[in-house]
Each structure stands twice: as structure tokens, then as C-alpha cells.
Amino acid sequence: MLNVKDLHASVDGTAILKGLNLSVRAGEVHAIMGPNGSGKSTLSKIIAGNPQYSVDKGAVEYEGSTGTIDLLSLEPEERAREGVFLAFQYPVEVPGVQTALFLRAAYNAVCRHHGVEEMDPIDFDVFLHEKMKMLDMDDKFIDRAVNVDFSGGEKKRNEILQMAVLNPRLAILDETDSGLDIDSMKIVSAGVNKLRNRRNAMVVITHYQRLLNYIKPDIVHIFCQGRIVKSGGPELALEVEERGYDWLMK
Amino acid sequence: MNKLFKDTPFFESLLAAGLPVGPLAERPWPTTREEAWRYTDLSGLAQARAHIPRRVEGTLPASVKALLPKDFQGVVLLNGIPVEALSSFEEETNQRTVQLSLSSSGSGSGDLFEAVNRSAGQAEVRVSVAKGADLSVPFYVIHIMNAVGEGALVCPRLVVNLAEGSRLRVVEMFLGHEVKGYVSIPVAELSLADGAGLDYVQVHDHPPVACHVGRVRVDGARDSQASVLTVTNGAAVFRQDLLCDIRGEGSTVSVNGLHALKGLRHADSHTEIRHHEPASRSEQLYKCVLDDEARSVFNGRIVVDQKAQKTNSYQLNKNLLLSPDARVDTKPQLEIHADDVRCTHGATIGRVNEEEIFYLQTRGIGREDARRLLVRAFMDDVISRLEDPGLREILSRKLKESYGF
Numbered sequence: 001m002l003n004v005k006d007l008h009a010s011v012d013g014t015a016i017l018k019g020l021n022l023s024v025r026a027g028e029v030h031a032i033m034g035p036n037g038s039g040k041s042t043l044s045k046i047i048a049g050n051p052q053y054s055v056d057k058g059a060v061e062y063e064g065s066t067g068t069i070d071l072l073s074l075e076p077e078e079r080a081r082e083g084v085f086l087a088f089q090y091p092v093e094v095p096g097v098q099t100a101l102f103l104r105a106a107y108n109a110v111c112r113h114h115g116v117e118e119m120d121p122i123d124f125d126v127f128l129h130e131k132m133k134m135l136d137m138d139d140k141f142i143d144r145a146v147n148v149d150f151s152g153g154e155k156k157r158n159e160i161l162q163m164a165v166l167n168p169r170l171a172i173l174d175e176t177d178s179g180l181d182i183d184s185m186k187i188v189s190a191g192v193n194k195l196r197n198r199r200n201a202m203v204v205i206t207h208y209q210r211l212l213n214y215i216k217p218d219i220v221h222i223f224c225q226g227r228i229v230k231s232g233g234p235e236l237a238l239e240v241e242e243r244g245y246d247w248l249m250k
Numbered sequence: 251m252n253k254l255f256k257d258t259p260f261f262e263s264l265l266a267a268g269l270p271v272g273p274l275a276e277r278p279w280p281t282t283r284e285e286a287w288r289y290t291d292l293s294g295l296a297q298a299r300a301h302i303p304r305r306v307e308g309t310l311p312a313s314v315k316a317l318l319p320k321d322f323q324g325v326v327l328l329n330g331i332p333v334e335a336l337s338s339f340e341e342e343t344n345q346r347t348v349q350l351s352l353s354s355s356g357s358g359s360g361d362l363f364e365a366v367n368r369s370a371g372q373a374e375v376r377v378s379v380a381k382g383a384d385l386s387v388p389f390y391v392i393h394i395m396n397a398v399g400e401g402a403l404v405c406p407r408l409v410v411n412l413a414e415g416s417r418l419r420v421v422e423m424f425l426g427h428e429v430k431g432y433v434s435i436p437v438a439e440l441s442l443a444d445g446a447g448l449d450y451v452q453v454h455d456h457p458p459v460a461c462h463v464g465r466v467r468v469d470g471a472r473d474s475q476a477s478v479l480t481v482t483n484g485a486a487v488f489r490q491d492l493l494c495d496i497r498g499e500g501s502t503v504s505v506n507g508l509h510a511l512k513g514l515r516h517a518d519s520h521t522e523i524r525h526h527e528p529a530s531r532s533e534q535l536y537k538c539v540l541d542d543e544a545r546s547v548f549n550g551r552i553v554v555d556q557k558a559q560k561t562n563s564y565q566l567n568k569n570l571l572l573s574p575d576a577r578v579d580t581k582p583q584l585e586i587h588a589d590d591v592r593c594t595h596g597a598t599i600g601r602v603n604e605e606e607i608f609y610l611q612t613r614g615i616g617r618e619d620a621r622r623l624l625v626r627a628f629m630d631d632v633i634s635r636l637e638d639p640g641l642r643e644i645l646s647r648k649l650k651e652s653y654g655f
Binding site: 048049050051075076077079080081085086088091092093094095096097102105106107109110113145162166 | 604605606608609610611612613614615616617619620623624626627628630631
């Protein structure tokens with residue numbers, strides 16, 4: 001589904017990714033771990049299309065609705081409509097834009113792209129409440145402006161709500177566990193697990209092995225200095241938790 | 251040498267139209283050399299050859315009809331002349347009286363334009379609300395300018411008197427309809443007795459070549475609550491002077507505005523809020539969105555008299571620039587003569603936040619749609635403060651359908 005080939009990328013002239021290769025297939029969950037500054041978040045931002053990051057070399061191929069596409073040639077909104085989703089590490093506050101309106105605009109933009117009939121506000125309300133229930137969210141939540149005055153946990157839950165609404169084929173969760181207490185993490189993880197199926201894939205970026213007890217990965221990658229230095233099964237995360245990263249950086 | 255009113259073709263044309271403007275001849279004509287008119291150039295108006303529109307028969311334009319509630323209460327004026335057939339109100343109920351008359355051409359009090367308004371002796375709409383009456387259904391005063399020929403002069407006057415403890419909502423609209431230029435110089439005088447409450451909304455939709463110089467006066471007695479909102483798409487020249495005198499303890503005025511400007515449009519809001527008595531409160535929020543080469547001016551003056559202790563005053567002007575060629579001039583002016591007061595003011599000028607746009611894009615919303623959504627959110631902040639849902643809807647449609655935002 002996703003093929004990252006020899007990706008080199010920089011921000012403000014500083015090279016961050018230095019020849020990254022990553023292949024993700026439908027049905028798989030990949031976890032990415034690694035020390036600060038190793039390029040984990042940069043990868044997520046490049047896949048989402050953040051204009052602040054520049055790709056200097058390499059390619060990102062993605063299985064879209066019309067076959068293999070060059071993801072980097074698409075605008076951020078086109079990537080989203082093709083089923084790429086990034087759960088932000090720091091979700092952006094959007095003052096004045098009501099969450100319910102935002103979610104419906106997003107949902108319908110994806111519908112239009114695929115030639116599917118848009119949902120009217122009443123049907124969408126029912127649909128949305130189903131998803132909110134799954135994440136144990138308060139009804140009033142969607143009347144508030146997007147992420148404005150949300151607690152850290154609420155922001156992260158809102159990201160997963162958006163994921164549930166948009167039902168992406170490739171979801172990248174960028175440190176979704178940071179800022180979550182243990183109960184919230186269980187709820188969010190349960191939500192993520194419900195969205196998991198054979199046709200979609202997830203890439204979970206985290207600092208802590210703890211999250212991987214709830215969202216069980218098939219493959220764990222360790223990032224270091226803009227490259228993957230080691231890949232393995234779930235046991236690799238446990239090993240890193242115990243031994244740190246130093247032994248991998250040699 | 252400073253220019254005098256009599257030196258302008260505008261003055262000549264008013265005299266020729268039979269308006270008693272003679273006594274105003276020696277008044278100075280405002281130029282951009284004067285601080286109060288620095289950013290609003292009236293040289294175009296000085297050259298305007300105004301004429302008084304004759305009675306025009308007309309129907310309510312479909313676009314206006316679609317905007318209003320089906321059973322709206324209020325007065326419709328075409329080119330300054332009340333049209334009974336289009337209006338709908340009871341002259342007298344036990345709660346309220348509405349009188350239509352010709353404005354008495356009184357003394358030349360007030361500034362030049364207020365004096366011109368009086369000299370024109372055009373229609374005056376006077377709404378008086380009885381003690382304790384609570385009228386939540388908005389009363390509309392709708393000015394439609396559709397006179398043929400440029401330079402039609404429209405000088406209406408609205409007088410609202412609220413007796414003790416009464417409440418009223420008034421919506422005054424200035425709508426140019428399939429018309430080129432005109433000059434509108436309206437005056438609104440709103441006075442609130444003890445404990446009265448008024449929601450007053452002014453909605454403008456002018457063609458780009460119109461010239462509008464308006465004045466609103468608010469006079470609030472003890473424990474009164476006045477809320478004024480001006481929503482405008484500007485004009486060739488759009489100027490509003492809003493003067494509030496807070497004369498009673500415990501009273502509050504809330505003065506808000508929205509400039510939504512495109513093309514070469516201009517809008518200048520001058521507010522002046524005078525706290526005369528202790529423990530009163532004023533709050534102002536003016537938001538301005540500017541595209542293309544539009545220009546917006548906000549000048550907010552707050553005067554706190556020496557005895558007006560415990561005054562609470564808050565002012566904020568937020569500007570959103572959508573184009574590198576748009577321009578904003580904003581200026582707070584605080585004159586505080588009391589020592590135990592709380593006054594804050596602020597102004598911001600910014601562009602649409604790229605991070606917010608990107609966030610919306612990552613959810614499938616196209617860049618242009620994202621931008622539009624954010625601009626609307628910026629503006630809705632002002633409109634959402636209105637209590638009346640029907641009115642919020644009217645303004646929301648106006649922004650989209652007429653202003654193009």
C-alpha cells in the first residue's frame with residue numbers, strides 16, 4: 001500500500017531523513033520508535049504533504065483508488081481524499097470553526113472525490129454520534145470550535161474521531177499516546193483497533209512501548225538519524241524499552 | 251488655505267436643489283489633512299452633484315424580500331421616501347408607537363454631515379417604546395436606494411426612544427439595488443431611559459461607487475444596555491461615526507462591527523464612547539476582512555470622565571488581510587481622567603493561518619474551501635453574538651450572497 005524509497009528530506013535546509021526505505025502492506029500495523037530528532041514525525045508530515053518540509057530525493061508510492069500513485073505529486077487534500085490520514089502529534093486549533101461542521105465538510109469532500117452522494121446534516125449527525133459513542137465522547141464536544149480549549153486528551157480523541165469519520169486506508173498516528181492518561185489511552189486504542197481491518201494499514205509512531213500493548217503492531221521499526229536501523233516483531237519494542245537506543249546507534 | 255463647504259460643487263448642488271444649506275456655507279470641508287479624516291478622502295464627494303430623488307414607485311426587490319422574514323414589521327423607504335405599500339407596522343400599540351414625518355430642519359448642531367442631514371428635511375422614522383414593554387420581534391427600517399441617475403441624496407433619520415425598563419430590537423438596512431452612485435447621509439439617534447435595553451443592527455450593502463457618511467448617537471441612562479452592530483461591505487467612501495454617551499451608573503454599551511471589503515472598497519469606523527458616570531461598562535469588537543485593494547479604518551476613542559470611577563472598558567480591533575495590496579489603519583485613543591478604571595485595548599493585523607489551512611487540507615478540504623471556511627469563522631465571531639437567530643441567518647446570507655465571502 002505504501003512504498004517509501006530512499007527518501008531524503010529536510011526542513012529549513014537541515015537534512016532529517018537520509019535514505020529512508022519503508023514498505024507497508026494492507027492489513028498491517030507498523031510501529032515506529034526512535035529517539036527525538038530521528039525523523040519519525042518528519043516522515044508523517046511528508047506523507048501528509050506539509051509544505052514546510054522539502055523532499056530532496058526519493059519517492060513515496062501509494063496504492064490509491066486508481067492504482068499506484070506518486071503520493072508526493074498530490075496536494076495534501078488530494079492525499080486525504082485518496083485515504084491517507086495523519087493523526088497530528090499537536091492537533092491544530094481552528095478558532096470559530098465548529099467541530100461538527102468541519103467533520104461534515106471533510107467527509108463530504110471525500111465523498112465528492114469518489115463520486116459518492118454527500119450526507120445531509122441530519123444523517124451525518126446520526127453517523128457522527130455513532131463514532132463518538134465508540135470513543136466515549138461527550139455530545140457537546142462537536143458543538144465546540146475545532147480543538148479550541150480542548151484538553152490534551154480531548155485533542156487526541158478528536159483526531160481519532162476524524163479518523164473514524166474519514167475511514168482512511170492508510171492512517172499514521174503520530175504520538176497519539178502522548179498527553180493521554182491510561183484510561184483515555186485504552187479508549188483511544190480500542191477505537192483504533194475497531195477501525196483496523198484487512199484493507200487498511202496503520203503506522204503508529206510512539207516513544208513508549210506501552211501503547212503497543214493496546215495497539216499490537218505486526219512490525220516494529222527503529223528510526224535513527226533519518227534511517228531505519230532495525231526492524232523486527234513486537235518483541236523489538238520491548239527490547240528497546242529495556243535497553244534504550246544506544247546499542248542500535250553504533 | 252482650508253477649503254470651505256461653499257467651495258465644493260456638492261454644496262452648490264444642494265443649494266440648487268433648494269436645500270437650506272446657506273448657513274453651513276462657511277463650515278470647513280473635511281480634508282485628509284485633518285486627523286479625523288486622514289484615511290477617508292472626501293474629495294470625490296466634494297465634486298458630487300447631488301439631486302433629491304423624486305418619489306419613485308417601486309416594489310420590494312426580490313433579493314430584499316428573500317432576506318426578510320415573511321411577516322416582518324417595519325418601514326421600507328425608497329430613496330429616502332417611506333413607501334406605505336411596502337411597509338408593515340401598526341402606528342400605535344399599547345407598547346410602541348411609530349411615527350413617520352419629515353425631519354425638522356433644525357439648527358446646525360453636530361458636525362457638517364449631521365447638519366446636512368437636517369437641512370435635507372427628509373424622512374424621519376421615530377420609534378418610541380412604552381415603559382416596561384418588551385419587544386423581541388425586530389423592527390426593520392429598510393432603506394433601498396434605486397434611483398436612476400447618479401448622485402441621488404438620501405438623508406434619513408431614525409429616532410428611537412426607549413422608556414424606562416423597555417426593550418427593543420431594531421434592524422436598519424441600507425441597500426443599494428441595481429443602482430450606480432448615490433450619497434447617503436443618515437443619522438440615527440438612540441436613547442435609552444433607566445434600565446432600558448436596545449439591540450440595534452445596521453446592515454449595509456452598497457454598490458462600489460456609493461458614498462455613505464453616517465452617524466449613530468447612543469445615549470444610555472442608568473442600568474441601560476445598548477448593543478450596536480454595524481455590518482458593512484464598504485463603498486467608494488464609507489464612514490460611520492458612532493458616538494455613545496453613557497450617562498448612567500451601571501449601564502453597558504457593546505459596540506461591534508464587521509468590515510468585509512473587496513475590490514477598491516473602503517470603510518472607516520470612528521467610535522467614541524464617553525463614560526460620564528461611575529461603574530459603567532463598554533465593550534467593542536471590530537473585525538475587518540480585506541481582500542484585493544480594500545482599505546479599512548478603525549478609530550476607537552474612549553473618554554472616561556473624572557467622576558466615572560470603576561469604569562470598565564474594553565476595545566479590540568482584529569484585521570484579516572487576504573491580499574498584499576489591502577491596507578488597514580487602526581488607532582485606539584484613550585482619554586482617561588479617572589484613576590480607578592479598567593481600560594484595555596488591542597489591535598491585530600494578520601493573514602489566514604497557514605497551519606490551520608494545512609490541517610483542514612489533511613482532512614480532504616480543498617485549499618480554497620479551507621481558506622473560505624477560516625475567513626467565515628473569523629467573521630462569524632461577530633455575528634454569532636446576536637441573540638436573534640433569524641437575524642444571524644440574514645447576516646450570514648448577506649456575507650455569502652452579497653459580499654462574496
